[in-house]
Amino acid sequence: MSGTTTQARPGGRSARVRASVHRAVHELLAEDSAEALTLPAVAGRAGVHPTTLYRRWGSVADLLSDVATSRFSGDIVVPDTGSLRGDLERWVTDVATDLADPDSLAIIRAAVGSGPEGGCACLTDRHAQLAAMLDRERARGGEVPEVSRAADALLGPLYYRAVFTAEPVEPGWAKDLVASLLR
Numbered sequence: 673m674s675g676t677t678t679q680a681r682p683g684g685r686s687a688r689v690r691a692s693v694h695r696a697v698h699e700l701l702a703e704d705s706a707e708a709l710t711l712p713a714v715a716g717r718a719g720v721h722p723t724t725l726y727r728r729w730g731s732v733a734d735l736l737s738d739v740a741t742s743r744f745s746g747d748i749v750v751p752d753t754g755s756l757r758g759d760l761e762r763w764v765t766d767v768a769t770d771l772a773d774p775d776s777l778a779i780i781r782a783a784v785g786s787g788p789e790g791g792c793a794c795l796t797d798r799h800a801q802l803a804a805m806l807d808r809e810r811a812r813g814g815e816v817p818e819v820s821r822a823a824d825a826l827l828g829p830l831y832y833r834a835v836f837t838a839e840p841v842e843p844g845w846a847k848d849l850v851a852s853l854l855r
């Protein structure tokens with residue numbers, strides 16, 4: 673048949689498999705520790721053959737990185753309050769709220785535990801959000817820290833407290849991080 677074109681099926685089988693696998697990872701992490709997570713267990717829960725997971729993701733670490741990237745991309749809107757302090761305070765409060773969610777925390781812990789790529793997946797979007805706020809303030813003529821400095825001062829303590837301690841990540845405490853950064 674000449675003139676026939678093949679088009680990708682957005683939302684087709686591939687998207688359904690990915691959604692099913694991601695849902696299975698979330699469910700399994702809610703039920704058990706990340707150490708118990710295996711590709712065959714995820715495949716069984718998702719209703720797909722394990723070969724599908726090995727072919728698409730290759731390892732639990734790669735799968736967790738994909739799940740974390742999907743979960744932490746675009747879920748927090750970059751605020752525009754008119755001031756860097758206001759933007760950062762609202763943003764750290766939103767991040768703190770996100771980190772207080774047990775499902776988010778399970779994904780973060782599992783992704784961080786899977787290796788360097790998993791940890792990066794949890795932070796990539798956050799760095800882009802910080803850069804957007806700092807660039808906007810720079811355009812207004814304000815002095816701003818480097819993105820890496822802001823990430824160290826804000827995200828480091830937020831993620832440390834959420835992942836490695838039992839202390840709550842409270843909005844007031846998070847706002848104090850902004851005050852320290854901008855001193």
